Amino acid sequence: MTRFFITAILLFSISWVNSQQFEKSKNLDKSEGLFTYYYDAASDKIYLEVSALEEEFLYVYSLSSGIGSNDIGLDRGQLGNEQVVYFRKAGNKLLLVQPNMKFRAISDNELEKRSVTEAFAKSVLYGFKIEEEKEGRYLIDITDFLMQDMHGVGQRLKSNGQGSYSVDSSKSAISLERTKAFPENVEFDVTLTFKGNPEGGYIRSVTPDARLVTVNQHHSFIALPDADYEKREYDPRSGSYPFSFYDYATPVNQPILKRFVTRHRLQKKDPSAAVSEAVEPIIYYLDNGTPEPVRSALLEGGKWWNQAFEAIGYKNAFQVKVLPDDADPLDARYNVIQWVHRSTRGWSYGSSITDPRTGEIIKGHVSLGSLRIRQDYLIAQALSNKPFAERDDNDQAMLDLALARIRQLSAHEIGHTLGFAHNFAASTNDRASVMDYPHPTIYLEDGKVQFKDAYDTGIGEWDKVTVAYSYSDFPEGTDESAALDNILDEASRQGLRYISDQDARPMGGAHGLAHLWDNGGKTYEELENVLAVRQKAISNFSVDNIRTGEPYSLLEDVFAPLYFYHRYQTEATSKVVGGLDYNYAVKGDGQLTVAQMPRREQEQALNGVLRTLYARVIAIPEDKLPLFPPRAIGYPRTRESIEGRTGVTFDALSAAETAADMTLELLLHPERASRLVHQKAVNPGQLGLKEVLDRLVESTFENSQKNAYLKEVQQVINFRVLFHLMALAANQEVHPQVNALVHQELKVLRKTLQASSNDAMAAEMVRRIDRFYGHPELFKVPDAPKIPDGSPIGMDCMN
Structure with missing residues (x-):
């Protein structure tokens, strides 16, 4: 009797469990975790079981395999946005709802909380047809949701000029290898193929067939x-x-x-x-x-x-x-x-x-x-x-x-x-933070370049x-x-x-003590050191900087970062000119709120920056030029090479032009020019824009060279100075006083050049100034050969 009773209970339990099964889920692969899901291999579909409505969880999308191009920016493992979501029943559908977390009412009053919830929009991310319902549990097909381009791959390719792409469902599928269920999270992975017409070089460079771009996107449902x-x-x-x-x-x-x-x-x-x-x-x-x-x-x-x-x-x-x-x-x-x-x-x-x-x-x-x-x-x-x-x-x-x-x-x-966050002031505190961008600490010792203590160790x-x-x-x-x-x-x-990002960036930042990729408490002192190291390393540079059997073309690749070795310390030093010292102070903490950088320091910084416009400083020594023949077949120039205007041959004049343009973009940045006017107005004893302009012209146009090669390098630099002065004169985003002072400088310069009209270069500069004054609003700075990729790529920074 007892054995029969137990058997009856078991049969009833099995019958009850079977009655709770969804018809569609029978004979499907089942995975249990935070959510239970079923995989139908015959149709390559995933069904999700939802047993709790209005219960929040976290939804995150990401890329499990990427495209492999830094320029496009779709990397393996790249996270997307995280979103609090919940399922809500609406008729024959379950809606995946994202509530608005930006606006809340933290209160015990439910009506007060409701008033805020109803005041701001929420987002319904998807609507799922209910396939089956059993005792308050719902079965939905989430395949189409998973097969969406949630990470925005198509939009990213389009915005980067690589072409118009959309998901090709016939070439996409569930990726079971990385689809798994755990008690606190469920992970879904899908292979998505994007079909389109390639238009850019970036996508062509990283795909076997740029018409079909296949990546894997990942979806995570995570318990809060x-x-x-x-x-x-x-x-x-x-x-x-x-x-x-x-x-x-x-x-x-x-x-x-x-x-x-x-x-x-x-x-x-x-x-x-x-x-x-x-x-x-x-x-x-x-x-x-x-x-x-x-x-x-x-x-x-x-x-x-x-x-x-x-x-x-x-x-x-x-x-x-x-x-x-x-x-x-x-x-x-x-x-x-x-x-x-x-x-x-x-x-x-x-x-x-x-x-x-x-x-x-x-x-x-x-x-x-x-x-x-x-x-x-x-x-x-x-x-x-x-x-x-x-x-x-x-x-x-x-x-x-x-x-x-x-x-x-x-x-x-x-x-x-x-x-x-970043701390870009840490380099002024004896390398006080790993959250700075560290430039290697390189120095000369007994006339030799030393980098045994290039980077700090420890927190x-x-x-x-x-x-x-x-x-x-x-x-x-x-x-x-x-x-x-x-x-x-x-x-x-x-x-x-x-001091963090917005105050330290080379073009828009104004802090005189917070910079990217710099060293030293006094930027101009470190710039002097960097230039000395650069000069010594260039003088040492030889064929023995590459291995036996390697083509001379590789010497140019090794030389490029050395030639521009001073670029980041120049950025830092330029920021002292017209710069400020300030803290993120709060009332009562006793910290300095804001003050102008001392005039003496601004002058020394200006002197350092102007050194990078001297032909004898930035010219590649003539005896090094035979190291750089035209590129060997199979070893073309890349984005990290020194660009030029002479075709296949190495162009030393363009190298100097690029270096000069880098400095001038920093020194004559429109916001810096306006700050110099402002600081002179507030403190008449301070460095002003006119003094900077006068020193610039004196250091370039009045810096004559006897050596024919250095003379041409200086002429290249002078033309870049002229172009940037004209651009600043015509700029409508600066204080009008800036325009007035630069126009005055141009008129004086024109008069000086006119007096040297027998000089072909002077005559050409006069012609360009006159053409500029015909239509100043149309003037644009002629492009200089692009500087090679830098820190570590391009001029913009992330982390």
């Missing part, structure tokens, strides 16, 4: 974190990224815009202990496809961050390991450092998936461009004195420099995924401050606001500075 995460108030002095939203339940006498830091969740097991392990450490995993010796360098550099966590009382709270072989880099459970290949060198960057409700970082994802290390090796190769004179394997010092840079790069990009003092502000776990009863203020006040007392 619990409510135990505690937000931390943002402070502009802290070095962290702000996470913000508008809270319409805020009292009128308080700011409606709320700002908090973005950070990982980290707590001490024992907050009262001076040193404690973390409840759950932050672990980053290095791409297991990274080769040695790069792998070891990246692991070492990444682990530097644990020094900062130890300084605030954590033990082993930050760890870096190698990603398990069976793990997916896009799996939301792993913070990842990914090694990314492209056809040209390009930017590395640190991204993250954050909870849009709180700013909590759920997944850090670093993308490191694999060709960066080769550029650093090339710079070391150019700076070395005849490295391959005796043997072709004498490159350990060059490799050491490149690996030292890659360690710093690993720490830098991880820092972004920990929630930290910086400023980095310890940012970690302390964002991640300190205070004992119960601590006044957190006061404790955080104390951290920043102490940093200020130590002389640590923090």
Whole structure:
């Protein structure tokens, strides 16, 4: 009787379970996790089971395989946007709804919260027909949703001038290898083929058939974190990224815009202990496809961050390991450092998936461009004195420099995924932060170029401050606001500075102490050092900077970064002219708010910048020109070569023209010109625009050369000066006083040139000035040969 009863129960249970099965899901491959899904191999469809409506989760799209072009910018592992979403039933459909997280009412009053929810638009990302319904569970076909171009590949190709592309469904499919279910996340991967008419060279250079571009896009459904995460108030002095939203339940006498830091969740097991392990450490995993010796360098550099966590009382709270072989880099459970290949060198960057409700970082994802290390090796190769004179394997010092840079790069990009912004003032504080862009510290010792201490090792003092502000776990009863203020006040007392992106950029930035790729507390002193190193390395440069059997064409490639070695310190030094010193000060902190850079420093900076317009400084020595014959077949010029106007031959005059144009774009930037007028008006004793213009003309047009070659180099420079003066005179975005002063300078210059009318160059310049005054509004600066890619590519910066 008992055995029969048990058998009856089992039969009933099986019958009940079967009754709960969806008809469409029978005989389909089933995967259970955060969501249960079914795969139909016969139709290549995925069905999703939805059992909870109106329950929020996180949706993230990304690229699991990319295109491989830095210029197009669609990399393997590239994250898209994260979105809080939920399913809502509407008739015979389930809508995937994205609520508006920017506008909220944090209140116990449900009607108040509803008033804000209804005031601002939400987004319905997709509508799914309900295939079946069983006891409050719904089965929907999500295949078409997954097959969308959510990452915007087609739009990116179009906006980059590469052609019009759209998804070809006949050549697209579910990628089962990377489609998996876990308790806290479900990962879907699809192969998408884009069909179109290629129009640009970038897409042709990286695809076997540019008419058909196949990538993989990834979709992640992720459980949102619990409510135990505690937000931390943002402070502009802290070095962290702000996470913000508008809270319409805020009292009128308080700011409606709320700002908090973005950070990982980290707590001490024992907050009262001076040193404690973390409840759950932050672990980053290095791409297991990274080769040695790069792998070891990246692991070492990444682990530097644990020094900062130890300084605030954590033990082993930050760890870096190698990603398990069976793990997916896009799996939301792993913070990842990914090694990314492209056809040209390009930017590395640190991204993250954050909870849009709180700013909590759920997944850090670093993308490191694999060709960066080769550029650093090339710079070391150019700076070395005849490295391959005796043997072709004498490159350990060059490799050491490149690996030292890659360690710093690993720490830098991880820092972004920990929630930290750039600190471009750190180079004035004895390399106080890995969040700066470091230029190698190269110097002359006993007349020899030394780069044994090119890059710093370990975390910086400023980095310890940012970690302390964002991640300190205070004992119960601590006044957190006061404790955080104390951290920043102490940093200020130590002389640590923090200035980030918008103030440090070479063209738009105005801070005299925050720059990209610079060194030294005094930019002009370091520029003098850089120019001395450059001159010495150029004088040493020979055929022994390449290996035996390599074509002379490669000498030009090695020489290019050496010739333009001064470019970034010139950028930094130019920013001192008309620059300011200021902090992200708050009321009561006692910091300097804003002040003009001292006149003496501006004058010294101007002197340094003008040196880069001297023919004897920027001309390639005549005895080096035989090293650069026309390119050998199979070794064409690239975007990283020195461009010219003489066809297949090497053009030393164009090299000088390009270098001069770089300096003049910086020195005569319209915003800088207006700032010089402004600072002279506020302080008549300061350096003004007229003085800068006078010194510029004196240093170029009045700098006569006897040597025929140097004379022509100087003429090339002078023409660039003339063009940039005319452009500034006609610029309508500057203060009118700028136009007036530059017009005055042009008229004086024309008169001087007119007096030398027997000189063909002077006569040509007079003709061009007269033509300019016929229609100044039509004038554009003639293009100079483009400067080779730089930091690490182009002139714009990301991370």
